[in-house]
Amino acid sequence: MASRMGGPLKQSITAVALTACALFAAACGRSAPAGGAIEVSRVLGEPGSSPGQLAYARAIAADLDPSGSGRLVVIDKSARIQILDAETGDLIDGWRTPARELGKPVGITIGPHPTKPAERALWVGDTHYHRVLVYEFREPPSDRFEFEPREPILSFGEFGRDPGQFIYVTDVAVLPSGDPASPVARVYVGEYGDNDRVTVFEPTGDPKRPFEPAFEFGSFGSEPGTPGRRDGIGFIRPQAVELDLARRELLISDAVNHRLGRFTLDGELIAWIDGTAGFLDAGATPPALRYPYGMTVLEDGEILLAEFGGGRIRHLDLDSGETLGIYGEPGRGDGQLASPWGVEAIGREAFALDSASGRVLVFESPGRALRARAGSDVVSR
Numbered sequence: 342m343a344s345r346m347g348g349p350l351k352q353s354i355t356a357v358a359l360t361a362c363a364l365f366a367a368a369c370g371r372s373a374p375a376g377g378a379i380e381v382s383r384v385l386g387e388p389g390s391s392p393g394q395l396a397y398a399r400a401i402a403a404d405l406d407p408s409g410s411g412r413l414v415v416i417d418k419s420a421r422i423q424i425l426d427a428e429t430g431d432l433i434d435g436w437r438t439p440a441r442e443l444g445k446p447v448g449i450t451i452g453p454h455p456t457k458p459a460e461r462a463l464w465v466g467d468t469h470y471h472r473v474l475v476y477e478f479r480e481p482p483s484d485r486f487e488f489e490p491r492e493p494i495l496s497f498g499e500f501g502r503d504p505g506q507f508i509y510v511t512d513v514a515v516l517p518s519g520d521p522a523s524p525v526a527r528v529y530v531g532e533y534g535d536n537d538r539v540t541v542f543e544p545t546g547d548p549k550r551p552f553e554p555a556f557e558f559g560s561f562g563s564e565p566g567t568p569g570r571r572d573g574i575g576f577i578r579p580q581a582v583e584l585d586l587a588r589r590e591l592l593i594s595d596a597v598n599h600r601l602g603r604f605t606l607d608g609e610l611i612a613w614i615d616g617t618a619g620f621l622d623a624g625a626t627p628p629a630l631r632y633p634y635g636m637t638v639l640e641d642g643e644i645l646l647a648e649f650g651g652g653r654i655r656h657l658d659l660d661s662g663e664t665l666g667i668y669g670e671p672g673r674g675d676g677q678l679a680s681p682w683g684v685e686a687i688g689r690e691a692f693a694l695d696s697a698s699g700r701v702l703v704f705e706s707p708g709r710a711l712r713a714r715a716g717s718d719v720v721s722r
Contacts, residue, residue, distance in 0.1 A: 375625060376653060376667045378676030379693070379704050385430030388699030390419060392432040395699040400449040401635065403427065403685035403692060403710070404461065411687040413701070414463060415694070420445045421488050422465070422476070427687055430701070434479075436491035444469025447682070448531070448581075452515030453524040455495055455544075455551060462494075466510035466530070472498035473513055473530060497552055502536060504554040509534035512582040514591070516606065527606070528552055529591060533578040537561040539593065541608065558608040563598050571608035580634045581683075585659070587711055588642060592659075594633040601633055601646065603659060612662070616655060619663025627664035630655070635683025635694065639708035645691055647684040652677070654684050654693050656707050666707055673698050686710035 386395045398417040406412055411427030420441035424433040438446060448466030455462060455475060465474040475495035498507045511531040518526035528542040538559035542552040562575030577597035585592055590611065591604040603611040616630035632650030639645065643665065646655045652671030655664055668691075669678040679697035686692065691706035 373666045374668055376670055378674070379654075379669045379678075379702055381676050381702050381704050382690070383703045385413075385425065385427075385692075385701040385703060386415075386699060390421075392435060393423070393425065393430050395423075395701075396421070397696055397699065398694055398701075399445070399447045399682045399696060400466075401683040401685050401692065401694045401701070402449045402451045402463070403637070403687050404451045405687070411690075413685065413692060414449060414451065415701070416446050416449055416465070418445050419488075422449075422463070422491075424478075427690075427692070435488050437488050438465065438467055438470075438474065439490045439492055440470055446474075446510075448510060448512030450513050450515060452513075453517045455525050458521040458524045464513040464515055464528070465493075466513050467496075468510050471500040471507040471510060472496055473510060473528070495551065497542075497550075498530070504540065504557060505542075507532045507540075508536045511578065511580050514582040514584045516584060517586075525552075527555070529582050529584070531579040531582040531593065533576075533580075535561055537576040537579065539576075539579060539582060539591075539608065556608065565613060566610045568610050568612065570610060571604075574602075574610060581636050583636050583638060583644075585638045585642075585644075585711070587638075587640075588659075590659075592636060592638070592644065594636060594646065596632050596634055596649070599630045599632065601630065601636075601657070614657065614659070614662040616657070616662075616664055618661060619658070619665070627655075627667065634681070635685075637684055637686045637691075638711045639686060639706070640711050641708060643708050645684045645686060645706070647681040647693065649680055649682060652679065652681065654678070654681065654691070668704065669693065669702075676702065678702070 396417040396419045398415045400416040402414045413425045413427050415423050420438045423435045446465050447468045450464045454460040463476040467474050474493040514529040516527040530540050538557050540557040541555050543555040545553050558571040559574045559576040564575035566574035576595050579593050580596040581594040583592045593602040601614040631648050634649040635647040637645050642659045653669040656666040673679050678695050682696045683694040686706045693702045
């Protein structure tokens with residue numbers, strides 16, 4: 342794809358190049374799949390409750406361990422948090438959230454540790470307990486995993502509609518500060534169930550109450566809002582909240598409104614994407630988004646987006662809103678997806694959460710994953 346260039350003439354050149362790539366994918370060196378079964382390199386997991394098995398997983402995150410090996414973190418409907426080897430699917434560590442009778446988490450992210458600048462932490466949206474849980478990565482205590490409840494190092498939030506309270510947390514995104522004394526600059530928390538908003542928390546320096554709400558935006562509804570403002574924006578289940586740190590943007594999948602929002606880090610609307618822009622091949626208009634749930638950011642201003650209702654993974658260009666490719670089709674057969682809740686990437690591999698089939702499908706990613714280390718610049722792996 343042509344590089345991003347400023348100025349009207351350069352923008353026109355970029356648009357022409359994007360269209361040419363879609364029409365003549367082979368000549369541009371980019372494949373542009375238009376749906377159908379995914380060409381899978383391997384399958385991780387299977388339905389079940391044993392280590393490495395998945396009981397309808399609804400959240401996935403990916404990272405590299407200190408040795409450079411890939412690892413996936415998956416949460417399923419039994420409230421199990423499993424850290425899996427991204428190559429083999431073998432269990433590295435596993436536990437349950439402290440409570441699960443009311444429901445299970447649906448959101449997870451790997452971000453900076455709240456107090457240790459050299460370490461990473463796991464931030465969990467504990468949906469039905471209306472709070473955010475924070476866990477450390479650590480060496481497992483043994484090679485046996487009973488999936489016992491594990492207490493987090495930090496928890497904040499409670500039921501309610503006031504600032505700092507939640508109704509059904511969907512996802513968490515964490516903005517690194519680059520300051521060793523306070524590694525987290527902001528925490529973005531999405532929720533649904535009448536609140537349908539994103540609350541932005543900032544650190545207080547008080548260990549008893551480490552984060553306080555700074556502002557919030559969004560309310561229940563379908564209003565598009567106005568670019569450059571954060572008022573008047575409607576959400577119906579803002580399911581995924583993701584940071585594009587390279588471009589300093591916040592991405593939100595507005596699931597029931599079937600759209601993806603681009604926002605500034607201060608919550609000001611940049612643009613909505615509905616998936617219908619661009620061409621998959623000559624003369625073919627892409628289908629609209631259908632219940633977009635999870636996403637992962639790639640290099641060059643692109644993302645992979647999991648469509649829960651579409652049974653597919655979509656490759657999107659954020660600047661143009663164009664669909665660059667579609668992977669998968671609804672079903673439970675080889676290369677098919679049943680209610681995919683999320684997608685992740687490590688290097689040139691993509692990991693699609695095939696939730697209803699109890700597995701993860703691994704395939705070649707159309708772009709390299711974008712990764713950020715706590716307290717450091719954005720880096721790619």
